[in-house]
Amino acid sequence: MSEVQLTQFSHGAGCGCKIAPAVLDSILQSEIAPSIFKELLVGNSSKDDAAVYDLGNGTALISTTDFFVPIVDDPYQFGRIAAANAISDVYAMGGKPIMALAILGWPVDKLSPEIARRVIEGGRSICEEAGIPLAGGHSVDTTEPIFGLSVNGIVTTDHLKKNNTAQIGDLLFLTKPLGVGILSTAQKRGQLEAPDLTILIHQLNQLNKVGQLLGAIKGVHAMTDVTGFGLIGHLMEMMEGSNTGALINYSQVPVINSAKQYLAKRLVPDATYRNWNAYSKQVGFEKGVDVMEAFSILPDPQTNGGLLFAVDPLAVEEVVPLLLMNGLENHIIPIGKVTEVTEKRIMVAP
Numbered sequence: 439m440s441e442v443q444l445t446q447f448s449h450g451a452g453c454g455c456k457i458a459p460a461v462l463d464s465i466l467q468s469e470i471a472p473s474i475f476k477e478l479l480v481g482n483s484s485k486d487d488a489a490v491y492d493l494g495n496g497t498a499l500i501s502t503t504d505f506f507v508p509i510v511d512d513p514y515q516f517g518r519i520a521a522a523n524a525i526s527d528v529y530a531m532g533g534k535p536i537m538a539l540a541i542l543g544w545p546v547d548k549l550s551p552e553i554a555r556r557v558i559e560g561g562r563s564i565c566e567e568a569g570i571p572l573a574g575g576h577s578v579d580t581t582e583p584i585f586g587l588s589v590n591g592i593v594t595t596d597h598l599k600k601n602n603t604a605q606i607g608d609l610l611f612l613t614k615p616l617g618v619g620i621l622s623t624a625q626k627r628g629q630l631e632a633p634d635l636t637i638l639i640h641q642l643n644q645l646n647k648v649g650q651l652l653g654a655i656k657g658v659h660a661m662t663d664v665t666g667f668g669l670i671g672h673l674m675e676m677m678e679g680s681n682t683g684a685l686i687n688y689s690q691v692p693v694i695n696s697a698k699q700y701l702a703k704r705l706v707p708d709a710t711y712r713n714w715n716a717y718s719k720q721v722g723f724e725k726g727v728d729v730m731e732a733f734s735i736l737p738d739p740q741t742n743g744g745l746l747f748a749v750d751p752l753a754v755e756e757v758v759p760l761l762l763m764n765g766l767e768n769h770i771i772p773i774g775k776v777t778e779v780t781e782k783r784i785m786v787a788p
Contacts, residue, residue: 505586517560532653602679614744657753
């Protein structure tokens with residue numbers, strides 16, 4: 439079991455196996471008129487992280503599901519990472535997770551039940567860190583190993599954060615560095631150095647608990663987590679939903695230090711090109727930006743990525759202490775700001 443390499447049993451890696459944005463849009467189109475549920479505060483009408491249902495007592499139920507194929511080889515770590523990624527959707531809405539159910543797809547003819555047990559144990563350990571029970575689940579026999587969670591959470595309705603409510607003038611913050619997709623691709627191809635594997639696993643294990651605290655700040659106008667569509671894709675969803683634009687200061691975008699050395703070897707996830715093709719027509723670059731490097735960094739598919747949030751400049755003095763108290767001292771500088779829509783919805787400055 440110690441020698442198993444789970445990534446060799448999957449075609450993708452973590453959130454990089456998401457269906458392409460254009461294909462997903464086609465799948466979600468329907469000729470059936472949707473029913474109206476007045477209690478549904480967030481649903482399919484927006485590209486948000488979770489569904490939210492008003493319970494009518496000043497609180498709302500958050501419901502989400504997320505699962506994927508292995509991003510690392512170790513079964514226990516795969517379970518932890520997939521669980522942390524799923525729970526992040528609740529934090530991204532400003533909520534508190536309360537319960538999870540496991541989703542397991544397992545190729546029983548290729549991988550032993552003991553390995554699947556380690557995956558579940560990893561998921562359970564992250565649920566313990568989040569203070570919630572892994573209360574059950576469902577499993578099926580599949581051709582690739584798949585694991586994730588269905589997670590429920592609660593939120594005070596006036597603390598609910600959506601991804602389509604950014605306002606012009608807001609400052610943009612990101613709570614984790616980019617580069618997860620690059621490092622995981624290097625691992626899948628047998629070229630990731632041991633110290634960088636430690637860095638990768640450490641980041642992938644980190645819960646986005648600060649999202650619940652940010653939910654209580656009125657000046658945090660919009661929030662989402664950065665996953666398979668990369669920073670550029672999830673920022674685009676936020677800006678399109680809010681009918682705004684964005685100016686990104688590329689030099690302020692946090693990136694895992696070693697990621698660029700793997701870029702030099704062209705260790706780029708296939709999903710990076712997919713993401714760039716989906717969003718590039720709406721992205722412009724100012725003089726001085728290394729466009730080729732930015733092409734590989736900004737669309738890099740993240741798994742359990744950081745929280746991207748838009749905050750009123752007057753509320754930054756409330757936000758920074760929370761970031762510092764949660765060990766996010768490297769993420770207290772804004773990466774950009776929300777602007778009016780221009781010819782290009784997102785502009786990237788040096």
